[in-house]
Amino acid sequence: MAEEVILLDFWPSMFGMRVRIALAEKGVKYEYKEEDLKNKSPLLLQMNPIHKKIPVLVHNGKPVCESSIIVQYIDEVWKDKAPLLPSDPYKRAQARFWIDFIDKKLFDVGRKTWNTTGEAQENAKKEFIEIIKTLEEQLGDKPYFGGETFGYVDISLIPVYCWLHAYETHAKFSVEADCPKFTAWAKRCMQKESVSKSLPDQKKVLGFVAELRKRFGLE
Numbered sequence: 001m002a003e004e005v006i007l008l009d010f011w012p013s014m015f016g017m018r019v020r021i022a023l024a025e026k027g028v029k030y031e032y033k034e035e036d037l038k039n040k041s042p043l044l045l046q047m048n049p050i051h052k053k054i055p056v057l058v059h060n061g062k063p064v065c066e067s068s069i070i071v072q073y074i075d076e077v078w079k080d081k082a083p084l085l086p087s088d089p090y091k092r093a094q095a096r097f098w099i100d101f102i103d104k105k106l107f108d109v110g111r112k113t114w115n116t117t118g119e120a121q122e123n124a125k126k127e128f129i130e131i132i133k134t135l136e137e138q139l140g141d142k143p144y145f146g147g148e149t150f151g152y153v154d155i156s157l158i159p160v161y162c163w164l165h166a167y168e169t170h171a172k173f174s175v176e177a178d179c180p181k182f183t184a185w186a187k188r189c190m191q192k193e194s195v196s197k198s199l200p201d202q203k204k205v206l207g208f209v210a211e212l213r214k215r216f217g218l219e
């Protein structure tokens, strides 16, 4: 049966990037549909009526929503190539724990490095580094979070790398100076075509953040 795979996405979305990387890892061909989040398409509203958010993967007409759920779905459907989740149930649970941590902590604090000022921004910067250090401990001396091969936690975390330049520029700090292991891991991931082709340029994200800051009256 010919597969129909459509991704509803928005280019700077770290959640969307996760799905792009997972599809690239599996070599799945798909139609990319860019959404205007200020004027959402009828298809997005129909496919994700609960949250009305991207990313949405529409597979043979059926929607799957929420990036971490979509990546798991992709891994289960296209299981013959590049396994993304560990096969051991305990390791799978651990991987899910860290993705939950990334979603609840890292993304929120990352946002505060550019959408706050003064003391709040100073605190966000410190907290961001602490979170990255926690993740570095988890990585240890392994090349990837799951061990020798690129997988679920790497896919979920690497999108933050293309936002780093914007965080660092606005909050005036350097992740590379404080977190060399994280930086080495990120550069290792960026060498993979599935990653480098799925992530926008750091400078383009910086420009997008500058526009958002203007819109929020921050500059």
Ligand code: GS8
Pocket (backbone or CB within 6 Å): 010, 013, 014, 015, 037, 052, 053, 054, 055, 065, 066, 067, 068
């Ligand atoms: C978050 C998706 C999301 O926030 C996931 O997929 O993991 N938990 C979800 N999507 C945003 C764009 S990225 O910041 C979105 O679609 N926002 C539109 C809106 O809130 O109206």
